[in-house]
Every structure is written in structure tokens, then in C-alpha cells.
């Protein structure tokens with residue numbers, strides 16, 4: 001099969017090589033002895049793959065290896081007790097190995113792809129939407145009628161958070177850095193859009209009548225303190241990622257003064273050993289798809305062999321929605 005391998009840790013320009021490899025066996029490190037083999041139509045591109053080209057991600061397989069954390073395609077074979085079977089269209093989280101014509105995923109992270117979604121949308125479903133649902137609901141205790149401020153709102157996980165929050169009956173305020181990204185946030189259903197280079201904290205307080213209940217933050221960096229200030233009493237700030245590059249530090253007196261909370265939301269670490277939680281989140285996301293609230297926004301698409309260009313797109317902050325590799 002054709003695959004893109006990381007052969008050295010020198011960044012997206014030079015780390016990747018197109019290779020011919022044997023197909024994987026139907027077993028996965030997260031479900032030893034059991035794996036769903038998927039003929040990949042589309043592979044999702046995300047921050048972990050970018051970081052892996054520099055050896056900066058927490059999962060550091062020995063070189064060379066095939067990156068690619070999620071795919072959509074057609075099941076070639078599945079264990080008898082899996083919820084999917086040969087011939088099914090699926091979205092699958094494989095953690096590694098997705099930038100290839102055939103990938104293997106654990107059964108508990110492989111979901112039938114609803115008819116409403118095409119393969120490109122399927123390859124943007126699990127990482128972003130399961131993270132958004134996990135963060136907002138399981139960690140953030142989001143309730144109907146609350147207001148959520150979403151940073152990086154035109155990005156992959158940001159657009160997912162906008163759609164999931166809205167589907168749960170919350171109001172959303174999107175924070176973005178450009179006109180083009182404003183359009184994407186509106187397309188994702190944002191109720192309001194504010195600009196990251198403007199007085200977004202004051203605008204968010206005004207739009208929410210005194211402060212938001214939840215901040216969803218995949219960006220981090222210098223906006224963290226203003227995020228805390230934009231919360232109302234009892235508000236929750238969800239730490240989802242650091243796309244801005246720096247990890248903020250917190251003076252905890254601010255939490256005391258505002259009666260607010262800062263909550264870590266790490267999807268992968270939480271769900272990997274909890275198949276039943278994955279199935280619950282998958283079912284909840286499917287309900288949101290059926291209700292018309294969730295439809296992943298696909299941004300730039302590249303053929304498999306141009307994976308380096310796709311990663312550069314993320315690196316240069318140009319990505320909107322989910323960046324996709326077309327594999328077959």
C-alpha cells in the first residue's frame with residue numbers, strides 16, 4: 001500500500017516520504033489482538049501530526065513510522081464482536097498509521113459513518129467532535145441556555161465546539177483573527193463573532209450580559225487572563241490546547257476573587273482506557289448529526305503525497321475547519 005512515513009524529525013518540509021509498505025495486521029496497540037482494518041478514503045490532518053514531524057508530540061514512535069490519527073473509509077474486516085462489519089462506511093480513530101491506503105483502528109474507536117456525512121467529513125469527526133463533547137459536557141458541565149466563548153473558533157476543534165455547544169442549546173461567541181475565519185465561524189453556526197485583535201473580552205461580557213459561563217480554549221498563550229476575566233461568577237474555563245504555542249500560567253487568586261474554575265480537558269488520555277465512555281460520546285455526537293447540529297466543516301484538501309503541504313497549512317495558521325488528505 002502507499003503511505004506517507006515520517007523518516008526524520010526535521011519538521012513538515014523534509015520529515016515525510018512517500019513509501020510502499022505491507023498492509024497492517026488486524027491488531028492495534030490499544031486493543032491487542034483485535035483491530036478493524038479500514039480501506040482509507042480520507043485521512044484527517046491535525047496538530048499531533050505536525051508536532052510529530054518535529055518529535056514534539058507526547059507519542060514518539062521509533063523512526064520511521066506512518067502518522068495519521070484518524071480516517072474515514074470502508075471496513076475491510078472487523079472482529080466478530082465489533083459494532084461495525086466488512087463493507088460499512090466508518091469514521092475511525094487509529095492514533096497512528098492513518099496517512100496510508102489501509103489503516104487499523106481499535107473497535108471501540110470505530111463508528112459507523114452516518115449517511116449525512118461524506119468521507120472527508122468523517123475524517124474530521126472523531127478527534128474534534130469527541131473532544132468538543134467531552135470538554136463541554138463531561139468536563140465543563142455545560143447546560144442549555146449558557147453562553148460559551150470559543151477561541152480558535154474557525155479551526156478544527158473550534159468549529160466542532162461551536163456546533164456541539166449550539167446543539168446542546170447553548171449560545172456561542174466565536175473569537176477569530178481574520179475576515180475569512182469570521183465567515184467560517186458563522187458557517188459553523190456562531191451566534192456572535194469577535195476579533196482576537198480587538199476588545200473581545202469586553203464585547204463578550206456585553207454580549208453575554210455580564211460574563212460567559214464557559215470558555216473553550218484550544219489556543220492558550222497571552223489571552224488566558226482575559227479569558228478568566230470574561231467569565232461570570234461560577235464560570236468554567238476549559239483548557240483544551242495550546243495552538244498559540246505558549247502555555248499560560250495562572251495566579252490562583254483570580255479564581256478566588258471570581259469564584260471561577262479552570263478545568264483541564266484532555267480527551268485522548270481520558271477515553272483511551274474507557275471504551276464505554278467512547279461509545280456514549282459517539283452516540284451523543286450521532287444524535288447531534290441526526291438533529292442537523294453537527295456537520296464537520298472541511299477546509300483545504302490535499303492528495304496523500306502532499307501531506308507536507310497540509311501540515312504546513314496548519315503550521316502557518318492558515319487552516320480553517322478540518323484539513324483533509326484524499327487517499328483514494
Ligand SMILES: NC(=O)c1ccc[n+]([C@@H]2O[C@H](COP(=O)([O-])OP(=O)(O)OC[C@H]3O[C@@H](n4cnc5c(N)ncnc54)[C@H](OP(=O)(O)O)[C@@H]3O)[C@@H](O)[C@H]2O)c1
Pocket residue numbers: 046047048127128131151152153154155156157158175176177178181196218219239240241242243244245265266267268314315316317319320321
Ligand atoms: N484537549 C484535547 O483532547 C485536544 C483534542 C484535539 C486537539 N487539541 C488541541 O487543540 C488545538 C487546536 O487544534 P485544531 O486542530 O483546532 O487546530 P487548527 O484547526 O489549526 O486551529 C487552531 C486555531 O488556533 C488559533 N491560533 C492562535 N495562534 C495560533 C498559532 N500561533 N498557530 C496556529 N493557530 C493559532 C487559530 O485561530 P485564529 O487565527 O482565529 O486565532 C487557529 O484557527 C491544538 O493545540 C491541539 O493539539 C486538544
